[in-house]
Amino acid sequence: MLTVAMLALGAWLAxxxxxxxxxxxxxxxxxxxxxxxxxxxxxxxxxxxxxxxVYLIRASWRTDSLAExxxxxxxxxxxxxxxxxxxxxxxxxxxxxxxxPRLTSMAIFIVAYAGYLALRRFVDDPEKRAVxxxxxxxxxxxxVPIVYFSVRWWKSLHQVQSSTKTVDPAIYWPLRANILxxxxxxxxxxxxxxxxxxxARRRETxxxxxxxxxxxxxxx
Amino acid sequence: xxAPGLLGTTWILFRKDLLLEWRSRSRINALVFFSLATLLLFxxxxxxxxxxxxRGAGGYLWLAVLxxxxxxxxxxxxxxxxxxSLEGLRLVPAPARAIFLSKALANAVLLLGLxxxxxxxxxxxxxxxxxxxxPTLLLILVLGSLAIAAPGTLHGAIASHARARDVLLxxxxxxxxxxxLVAAAKSTALVFDGDPMGQVDSWLGLLxxxxxxxxxxxxxxxxxxxxx
Amino acid sequence: xxxxxxxxxxxxxxxxxxxxxxxxxxxxxxxGGALLLTGHNGSGKTTLLRLIATAxxxxxxxxxxxxxxxxxxxxEIRSRVGLLSHAHFVYEDLSALENLEVLAxxxxxxxxxxxxxxxxxxxxPQDDRPVRFYSAGxxxxxxxxxxxxxxxxxxxxxxxxxxxxxxxxxxxxxxITELRAAGITLVLAxxxxxxxxxxxxxxxxxxxxxxxxx
Numbered sequence: 001m002l003t004v005a006m007l008a009l010g011a012w013l014a015x016x017x018x019x020x021x022x023x024x025x026x027x028x029x030x031x032x033x034x035x036x037x038x039x040x041x042x043x044x045x046x047x048x049x050x051x052x053x054v055y056l057i058r059a060s061w062r063t064d065s066l067a068e069x070x071x072x073x074x075x076x077x078x079x080x081x082x083x084x085x086x087x088x089x090x091x092x093x094x095x096x097x098x099x100x101p102r103l104t105s106m107a108i109f110i111v112a113y114a115g116y117l118a119l120r121r122f123v124d125d126p127e128k129r130a131v132x133x134x135x136x137x138x139x140x141x142x143x144v145p146i147v148y149f150s151v152r153w154w155k156s157l158h159q160v161q162s163s164t165k166t167v168d169p170a171i172y173w174p175l176r177a178n179i180l181x182x183x184x185x186x187x188x189x190x191x192x193x194x195x196x197x198x199x200a201r202r203r204e205t206x207x208x209x210x211x212x213x214x215x216x217x218x219x220x
Numbered sequence: 221x222x223a224p225g226l227l228g229t230t231w232i233l234f235r236k237d238l239l240l241e242w243r244s245r246s247r248i249n250a251l252v253f254f255s256l257a258t259l260l261l262f263x264x265x266x267x268x269x270x271x272x273x274x275r276g277a278g279g280y281l282w283l284a285v286l287x288x289x290x291x292x293x294x295x296x297x298x299x300x301x302x303x304x305s306l307e308g309l310r311l312v313p314a315p316a317r318a319i320f321l322s323k324a325l326a327n328a329v330l331l332l333g334l335x336x337x338x339x340x341x342x343x344x345x346x347x348x349x350x351x352x353x354x355p356t357l358l359l360i361l362v363l364g365s366l367a368i369a370a371p372g373t374l375h376g377a378i379a380s381h382a383r384a385r386d387v388l389l390x391x392x393x394x395x396x397x398x399x400x401l402v403a404a405a406k407s408t409a410l411v412f413d414g415d416p417m418g419q420v421d422s423w424l425g426l427l428x429x430x431x432x433x434x435x436x437x438x439x440x441x442x443x444x445x446x447x448x
Numbered sequence: 449x450x451x452x453x454x455x456x457x458x459x460x461x462x463x464x465x466x467x468x469x470x471x472x473x474x475x476x477x478x479x480g481g482a483l484l485l486t487g488h489n490g491s492g493k494t495t496l497l498r499l500i501a502t503a504x505x506x507x508x509x510x511x512x513x514x515x516x517x518x519x520x521x522x523x524e525i526r527s528r529v530g531l532l533s534h535a536h537f538v539y540e541d542l543s544a545l546e547n548l549e550v551l552a553x554x555x556x557x558x559x560x561x562x563x564x565x566x567x568x569x570x571x572x573p574q575d576d577r578p579v580r581f582y583s584a585g586x587x588x589x590x591x592x593x594x595x596x597x598x599x600x601x602x603x604x605x606x607x608x609x610x611x612x613x614x615x616x617x618x619x620x621x622x623x624i625t626e627l628r629a630a631g632i633t634l635v636l637a638x639x640x641x642x643x644x645x646x647x648x649x650x651x652x653x654x655x656x657x658x659x660x661x662x
Contacts, residue, residue, distance in 0.1 A: 056441075056444055108395045108398055111391075111394070111395045112395035112396070114391070115388075115391040115392045115395060116392075118384075118387075118388060118391055118392075119378065119379075119382065119388060119392060122382040122383040122384050122385075122388055123381070123382045123383075124383075124465065125464065125465055126465055128381070128448075131444055131445070132378045132381075132382075132445060134444075135374070135378065135441045135444060135445055136375070136378065136392060138437070138441065139371065139374070139375075139396055139434075139437060139441075140395070140396070142433065142437060143395065143396045143398075143399070146399045146430065146433075147398055147399050150399045150402065150403070150426055151402075203466075204465055204466055205463070205465065205466060206466075222556045223527070223554070223555060223556040224553070224554070224556055229554060232550065232553045232554055233550075233554075236539075236550050239542065239546070240539060240541055240542070243541040243542065243578070244541055299539065299540075299541075302539075302540055303535045303536050303537055303538050303539070303540065304533070304535030304537060305537055305538065305539055307503055307535070307537065308535075308536075308537025308538075309537075309554075310503065310526070311501055311502075311503060311526050311529075311531055311537075312526065312527075312551065312554045312555065312598075313522070313523050313526035313527055314554055315523075448503060448504050448505070
């Protein structure tokens with residue numbers, strides 16, 4: 001409920017209250033959705049990385065379920081965020097796509113987590129699935145920053161990251177509101193997906209421990 | 221009677237893998253021709269403008285090696301699945317880390333050999349010239365092969381036990397290899413075009429860091445992948 | 449004074465996904481003894497052997513192999529246990545001798561030991577052919593030679609009589625007798641009870657993962 005309210009507030013602020021940007025006009029308002037979406041995707045990736053590491057140290061179905069949930073929700077948010085960013089790009093820079101650090105990293109992010117989810121789908125044994133996706137999750141988590149920094153060395157087209165100090169306060173609050181709204185949305189989706197994953201884990205593995213053997217070995 | 225340690229076991233298994241590769245050398249020949257065919261495909265698909273092709277030569281080389289690596293990595297683990305040989309090795313007992321090092325090194329050697337064969341072909345059909353010194357080129361080929369081999373071995377082990385393994389391996393591997401691919405392709409391009417701004421060293425640095433990181437990661441994680 | 453125990457299995461269960469392959473199995477096997485493990489296909493014999501060899505870890509329960517805890521001392525246990533399994537742990541493209549030489553080196557033994565092991569199972573060390581071309585009986589003998597080369601304190605044989613002709617069966621029976629004479633503790637899993645009965649002094653019967661009174 002709170003989420004819906006926050007989202008509504010955020011949307012209103014973004015679309016109505018905030019002033020149009022000097023150079024770009026109304027189109028920039030997509031940023032109010034694009035930025036939070038991408039930020040939540042990165043948050044999801046961080047959660048997945050943490051879960052992957054934790055799982056290898058101490059196996060638990062909760063950790064595995066959270067890893068699965070964060071990968072899937074993160075992927076959805078990343079796809080949406082990137083798509084919106086692409087739509088933003090067209091009128092402002094004239095291109096849907098550009099090979100700059102952030103876009104490239106997001107593209108790889110998307111393909112990598114799609115691979116992660118495919119791995120989960122193609123392994124039937126729950127324990128192995130958990131271990132192997134934890135390994136894959138760690139490898140991805142190490143890789144995406146490398147991609148980002150290595151592409152950043154050589155190219156940049158994307159807007160320089162605006163901190164709150166350099167942004168017009170009139171934009172600042174709607175953006176923060178939206179970030180909070182999307183964060184709540186993220187948490188809701190994550191929670192739902194986690195519950196689904198955990199229930200699936202239970203279904204796959206909980207069979208009543210057998211009562212006992214009928215007798216012991218006998219000498220022949 | 222003392223069992224060899226980590227390095228000793230790695231060496232024994234490395235020789236075993238090389239011997240296995242040598243025994244199936246008809247397969248390696250096919251792999252070489254596959255890569256050549258890939259290069260031809262690129263040349264035809266990207267048109268007859270030789271200047272354009274020449275500019276892309278670095279990229280084509282590494283794309284061809286990458287595509288071939290999926291096949292060679294898949295085979296490297298198929299051989300172990302055939303008779304549960306991997307489990308046999310674990311039960312000797314051979315340390316899992318030695319298995320990782322030996323397999324990754326053997327795969328790297330194979331890819332290096334492939335790359336070495338492809339360079340003269342590239343020179344011939346795309347009319348490129350090796351402008352930078354040969355040791356530099358060799359270093360790039362070595363670092364690039366190592367870069368593919370480590371994550372390739374780690375993910376190869378995972379994929380070999382899953383369904384749809386021929387699709388899963390490239391899907392898992394390719395996103396991970398992109399930084400290395402970029403570094404290898406760019407530095408190779410500089411080898412062919414000349415390097416007036418001295419950029420090769422930065423790219424080599426990136427490639428070397430990638431190698432270090434992924435070999436360490438593979439070394440640490442591989443035992444978890446193959447234990448049951 | 450009780451005899452030292454080679455195997456102490458306490459309440460061991462193993463689950464694969466939602467299916468219990470083994471359910472609360474308990475037994476002991478004294479050093480130098482021989483256990484006949486019977487049961488139909490799918491009753492959990494192979495799983496139990498793999499647990500003893502520490503190829504797998506139990507879902508619950510405790511396993512003590514040759515006095516060592518299976519959850520912590522895998523490397524030690526593996527160096528003293530030999531497993532003869534369905535899968536033969538060989539490389540198809542290498543010859544018999546080459547396969548054994550790899551094993552010998554991994555064990556820190558001289559390559560002449562590999563040669564001896566090949567000869568002992570009446571395979572030809574000069575035979576350069578890859579194992580790919582071997583018959584089922586020859587493969588079985590090759591797997592057996594791996595066991596002889598390793599000379600473990602505990603030998604686990606999983607369906608050693610499968611796919612063999614009478615001569616092959618006699619080979620295996622001879623090998624088992626040799627192993628026992630050398631004081632090696634044995635677990636023999638087979639669904640052909642007649643073959644195993646005379647060779648073992650203890651029996652455990654499994655049915656869908658549980659022990660049943662014989």
